[in-house]
Amino acid sequence: MQRYIRMLREGKFKITPRREAILAYFMKEGKYATPEQVWKKLRISLGRLGLPTVYRNMEEMHQLGILVKVEGAENRFYYGLCRAEDPQVHHHHIICQGCRKVQEVEGCLxxxxxxQIEAKxxxxxxxxxxxxxxxxxSCITVDGGGL
Amino acid sequence: MQRYIRMLREGKFKITPRREAILAYFMKEGKYATPEQVWKKLRISLGRLGLPTVYRNMEEMHQLGILVKVEGAENRFYYGLCRAEDPQVHHHHIICQGCRKVQEVEGCLxxxxxxQIEAKxxxxxxxxxxxxxxxxxSCITVDGGGL
DNA sequence: GCATAAATGGAAATGCTTTCCATTTATGCT
DNA sequence: AGCATAAATGGAAAGCATTTCCATTTATGC
Structure with a gap:
């Protein structure tokens, strides 16, 4: 958690309860989610929470390298926590089709x-x-996908 | 052109002036474009042309492997002609940041x-x-990007 | 030619995402 | 601790790419 807070600070962003809650959500869930999904969950504990706030913050975190942004089904965007030691170091992510877990793939593919590509x-x-x-x-051993 | 017409036929689609115009557009331009861009251009020569028609047809052609679909800037989708001999054979595409030209990359990266990825x-x-x-x-030699 | 299912256009709806703006709040400074 | 201030927030409204509806037109097989 502290490293993400630090990244926010370095980006000149303030540390607000909403931002901490969003980070906590992703730390706990570990899978990718839409702003709406995050909003529906956090709204309960935070009392008041605007959907635009969630959109704004998740996009900001994406810009900072805290969250990965991927295009999911139905032209919607999903975000997942990037746990790479140094998000600046170029790497890729793999997403489980079963449980939507996001994981880093070290190195560049x-x-x-x-x-070769340039030559071709x-x-x-x-x-x-x-x-x-x-x-x-864990999803391989269960049934092989779905969610 | 004939091979794309054939692909449409094999997909049980009718060969209409609109579909031929869309194919001709991509054959001529060779770069990726949004449905709206295609619509604005073809509307002139076709007289009447509905934007939903362009969306529908481009998405169908994407399903058939005729067009590649990529997520461009500002949450919009762009399509480009796939010129691979056999689009069914898995391959990738590279897009020029300068002129938006789409080109095939043979083989799978x-x-x-x-x-290795699975092991990691x-x-x-x-x-x-x-x-x-x-x-x-050609874009390298000009200035290095932009459009 | 003719029948028929598919394609089309225009308007309206959808739904994700962003903008606006008044109010609230985190943060740096004293 | 209190204060000033720029940033953050919420709610409503707007934006905008994309899709749906449906009446009309059209490509295609017979």
């Missing part, structure tokens, strides 16, 4: 291949985004 | 790494999506 296509690579889907160990 | 994470891979961004040769 494209880095080692970039030369004639392009100069400037960036990439990878969405890995899979099943985490 | 994750295939050769999947064992404990996940069983079920799928992946890769968005490669780069600059095509």
């Amino acid at each position: 494209v880095g080692s291949l970039s030369k 296509t004639g392009f100069k690579l400037t960036g990439h985004t990878i969405y890995l889907q899979g099943l985490c160990q | 994750v295939g050769s790494l999947s064992k 994470t404990g996940f069983k891979l079920t799928g992946h999506t890769i968005y490669l961004q780069g600059l095509c040769q």
Whole structure:
């Protein structure tokens, strides 16, 4: 938790109860979620909580590298906590199709291949985004997906 | 063009002037575009053209593998023509940040790494999506991006 | 040609996300 | 501790990409 608080501070953001609650939510759940899902849950304990506040804060946390943002089903966006030691160090995430758990994949998948890609296509690579889907160990043993 | 027409037929879709116009648009432009962009252009030559028609057809073509669908800026979706010999054969696309040109990258970038990823994470891979961004040769020589 | 299911256009609805703005609050300074 | 101030927040309303509805038109097989 403290490291995420620190990241907020470094981004010149204030530490508010709402932000702490959002962080706590993701620390506890460990899976990806939409702003609305977070809002529905936190609204109960926080009393008053605006949906725009959740959207704003989650997007800010995404900008800071605290949350990963992925395009889920039905053109909606999901966010998940990035637990990488240093989020600045380029890496990827894999998402469990069973329980929506988010996990880091150290190292860059494209880095080692970039030369080949550039040779093949004639392009100069400037960036990439990878969405890995899979099943985490506990979901493999259960039934193989669904949620 | 004929191969895309064939793909539409195989998908039990009728060959309409609108569909042909959309295909022609992408054949000519070769870059990715939103339904609205396509609509604005084709509306002129087609006289009457409904925006929902463009959305519907582009999404259908995406389902058939004719168009690639990528999430662009500002939560909008862009489509680009897939020119791979056989779109069913798994491959990736790279998009030029300069001119939005879409190009195929043969082979799968994750295939050769999947064992490593699975070993590292404990996940069983079920799928992946890769968005490669780069600059095509002509854009490299011009200025380095922008559009 | 003709029948028919598919395609289309325009208007309206949907629904995620953002903006506006008045009020509240975290933070730095004294 | 109290204060000033810029940032954060909530609620309502707006924005806007995308989809749905439905009456009309059209491609296609016979």
